[in-house]
Amino acid sequence: MPRLLIIYYSYTGGSEQMARAAADAAGSEEGTETVLMTAEDCQSDDLLSADGYIFVTPENLAAIAGVMKAFFDRCYYPVLGKIEGRPYAAMICAGSDGENAMKQLERIATGWRLKKVVDTTIICTHVQTEEEILAPKIIADKEREHCAEIGATLATGLALGIF
Ligand SMILES: Cc1cc2nc3c(=O)[nH]c(=O)nc-3n(C[C@H](O)[C@H](O)[C@H](O)COP(=O)(O)O)c2cc1C
Numbered sequence: 001m002p003r004l005l006i007i008y009y010s011y012t013g014g015s016e017q018m019a020r021a022a023a024d025a026a027g028s029e030e031g032t033e034t035v036l037m038t039a040e041d042c043q044s045d046d047l048l049s050a051d052g053y054i055f056v057t058p059e060n061l062a063a064i065a066g067v068m069k070a071f072f073d074r075c076y077y078p079v080l081g082k083i084e085g086r087p088y089a090a091m092i093c094a095g096s097d098g099e100n101a102m103k104q105l106e107r108i109a110t111g112w113r114l115k116k117v118v119d120t121t122i123i124c125t126h127v128q129t130e131e132e133i134l135a136p137k138i139i140a141d142k143e144r145e146h147c148a149e150i151g152a153t154l155a156t157g158l159a160l161g162i163f
Contacts (some may be wrong), residue, residue, distance in 0.1 A: 001033050005050035006151070009039040009057050009067040014093035014125050014137035019056040021144040022091070022151030026054075031159030039071035044078035052087040052158050054151065055115065059094040059101035059122075072108050084113035085096055087163035088142040089150050090120040095133060100120035117163055118150055 004026050008019035023036040037046060037055070045052070057068040064072075090105045092098040102120045109116065123143045127133045139147075157163045 001031065002051040002161075003035060003049065004052050004054070004155050004158055005042075006034065006036045006054040006056065006149075007039055007042045007071065008036070008055075009065050009071070010056055010093070011060070011065065012133075012135065012137050014123070014139055015056045015058050015091070017137070017139040017144060018091050018123060018147040019054070020091055021139070021147040022054055022154075025084070025148035026151035026155035029155035032155040034151070034155060039068045042071055042075070044075040047075055047079045048082060050086075052154050052163065053124070054089045054091065054154060055105055055109075056091045057093070057101060057105065059092055059098045062097070062100040064101045064104050068105075075122060076108070076111070080112065082101045086114055087117040087157060088114040088156065089116070089118045089154055091147060091150065092120065092122045093139075094122055094124050095138070096126040098123055098124065116161060117157060118153055118157060121146060121150065123147075
């Protein structure tokens with residue numbers, strides 16, 4: 001059975017809710033196994049044993065979060081050339097922007113020669129002040145539904161072998 005691996009990092013909970021929404025929806029699709037894993041835990045063997053990926057990260061300081069970057073740094077060369085052509089999607093949780101994190105993540109995925117099968121989603125939590133930025137986040141139902149659709153799309157596509 002094909003395996004969808006969802007890798008996420010979250011500091012204040014927004015990205016985690018997005019990743020869990022995608023994982024719950026993907027997990028209810030028949031014919032694909034879904035694995036949800038933090039960026040801290042994910043190793044190159046996990047990438048090699050999966051058939052498709054969803055990467056979920058906050059934008060911090062106009063880049064993907066450092067923990068997510070550390071995951072890519074750790075796994076980039078060990079899997080380079082071994083996962084080419086596999087499908088992926090990316091989701092960014094941002095305060096007000098998210099564009100740089102999206103570009104950075106897509107560039108890494110291009111380096112791996114992954115295939116982007118849905119447009120990258122940026123969900124903004126509309127936070128500006130220090131207090132707001134450090135507070136726990138709640139992702140609205142509509143936005144979580146969008147993440148769920150992405151999870152379901154990846155899972156169904158893998159199950160049907162259409163990517
Ligand atoms: C250190 C730090 C830097 C941040 N830098 C940005 C930024 O460059 N652009 C942006 O849109 N949001 C920025 N934010 C806001 C986060 O992206 C936002 O709070 C997001 O909801 C965090 O996702 P999380 O809840 O999964 O941690 C920053 C937050 C922190 C803590």
